[in-house]
Amino acid sequence: MDMFEQIKNHEQVVFCNDEDTGLKAIIAIHNTTLGPALGGCRMRPYGSVDEALNDVLRLSKGMTYKCAAADVDFGGGKAVIIGDPAKDKHPELFRAFGQFVESLNGRFYTGTDMGTEPEDFVYALKETNCIVGVDEVYGGSGDSSIPTAMGVIYGLQATNQTIWGSRDLHGKSYAIQGLGKVGYKVAERLLDEGADLYVTDINQGSIDQLVSKAKSMGAAIKIVSGDEIYSVDADVFVPCAIGGIINDDTIDQLKVKAVAGSANNQLLDLYHGLKLHEKGILYAPDYIVNAGGLIQVADELYEPNKERVLQKTSAIYNTLQNIYLQAENQQMTTMEAADRFCEDRIHSRSRRNSFFSHMKRPKWAVRQ
Ligand SMILES: NC(=O)C1=CN([C@@H]2O[C@H](COP(=O)(O)OP(=O)(O)OC[C@H]3O[C@@H](n4cnc5c(N)ncnc54)[C@H](O)[C@@H]3O)[C@@H](O)[C@H]2O)C=CC1
Numbered sequence: 452m453d454m455f456e457q458i459k460n461h462e463q464v465v466f467c468n469d470e471d472t473g474l475k476a477i478i479a480i481h482n483t484t485l486g487p488a489l490g491g492c493r494m495r496p497y498g499s500v501d502e503a504l505n506d507v508l509r510l511s512k513g514m515t516y517k518c519a520a521a522d523v524d525f526g527g528g529k530a531v532i533i534g535d536p537a538k539d540k541h542p543e544l545f546r547a548f549g550q551f552v553e554s555l556n557g558r559f560y561t562g563t564d565m566g567t568e569p570e571d572f573v574y575a576l577k578e579t580n581c582i583v584g585v586d587e588v589y590g591g592s593g594d595s596s597i598p599t600a601m602g603v604i605y606g607l608q609a610t611n612q613t614i615w616g617s618r619d620l621h622g623k624s625y626a627i628q629g630l631g632k633v634g635y636k637v638a639e640r641l642l643d644e645g646a647d648l649y650v651t652d653i654n655q656g657s658i659d660q661l662v663s664k665a666k667s668m669g670a671a672i673k674i675v676s677g678d679e680i681y682s683v684d685a686d687v688f689v690p691c692a693i694g695g696i697i698n699d700d701t702i703d704q705l706k707v708k709a710v711a712g713s714a715n716n717q718l719l720d721l722y723h724g725l726k727l728h729e730k731g732i733l734y735a736p737d738y739i740v741n742a743g744g745l746i747q748v749a750d751e752l753y754e755p756n757k758e759r760v761l762q763k764t765s766a767i768y769n770t771l772q773n774i775y776l777q778a779e780n781q782q783m784t785t786m787e788a789a790d791r792f793c794e795d796r797i798h799s800r801s802r803r804n805s806f807f808s809h810m811k812r813p814k815w816a817v818r819q
């Protein structure tokens with residue numbers, strides 16, 4: 452496919468190649484109407500450059516919508532590093548990545564995502580100030596997966612309220628895919644609430660950790676294989692790992708009443724939102740539910756304020772309920788209702804914010 456056809460809705464795509472450190476990364480800036488691009492950096496052993504490019508293009512577009520929905524003055528961007536997080540990480544790799552981010556001169560801010568940790572970005576921070584979510588001792592706001600997990604909990608509460616008339620989390624069962632930075636925290640909170648859990652992860656260490664936590668609480672969790680997670684008899688499916696997991700094959704297997712989790716790009720295609728709807732499964736649009744981390748890192752770039760982050764993250768509950776209502780009133784899927792809500796916000800600003808008008812960096816209150 453023609454490369455420009457492939458990236459046609461994006462403003463800028465940067466291929467980063469550094470032979471000395473082995474860095475192979477792609478930074479995608481989707482849309483900066485609302486402000487400079489902001490989005491995490493994922494590290495994965497992608498099978499091909501094309502796979503990595505597709506991922507970063509989809510993820511960066513999602514960030515444009517996420518920023519609009521969360522009402523933060525940033526645009527959509529994302530980065531991917533091609534490599535195995537378990538084997539290929541080293542300080543110089545992240546320093547080299549930081550140099551590429553710096554070369555964008557404030558058009559792109561980044562931090563953690565799947566496969567990366569706040570500590571990795573301490574090295575990138577040596578090269579650029581355009582890094583978010585590092586520990587507070589380095590001037591950051593800390594692990595952004597904490598508010599992300601909190602947002603998922605608000606999303607689950609809004610979903611339960613809509614389906615069962617109560618936002619209570621206990622008395623329901625949840626199938627969690629992925630016990631990483633976000634999924635593990637969601638699982639802990641659900642255990643605290645006395646919910647029943649089915650869990651899966653490709654990393655046995657995370658499962659063992661959750662099992663011993665559950666044991667210490669006298670609770671039981673059911674461990675299932677990667678394939679089984681789609682067909683368990685749970686009330687809600689909570690995807691907290693990879694994208695594209697809502698597809699023709701998995702929708703046929705789902706027995707749940709709702710899907711609400713942190714994973715970015717859960718629907719393989721937009722029409723899978725319709726298929727879920729036709730099967731009577733309520734879908735919580737991913738970028739509405741998982742905006743907590745974004746809210747924290749966006750806040751960090753101005754005047755960091757923990758209370759405000761908590762307040763804005765708790766608004767995910769109302770935003771999601773409104774999306775559910777809009778979808779019902781306008782006879783569309785929840786994903787279509789969410790997309791329309793965001794597109795209206797972006798278009799209403801596009802007349803006033805022109806391309807590149809947000810080159811200026813936000814005020815760096817902490818690190819200057
Ligand atoms: N960290 C954050 O604040 C945010 C994360 N997200 C999204 O949430 C998802 C999870 O992010 P993190 O927890 O930060 O990533 P992470 O890398 O800390 O955790 C991902 C977990 O999923 C597991 N996993 C990977 N493939 C799997 C598979 N096929 N089946 C089961 N488990 C699998 C990994 O072993 C790991 O434990 C990603 O899609 C990410 O883009 C979205 C918004 C913010």
Ligand SMILES: O=C(O)CCC(=O)C(=O)O
Nearest residue numbers: 490491562563595744745
């Ligand atoms: O958590 C971050 O660093 C930025 C937010 C992000 O990348 C996301 O929400 O997917």
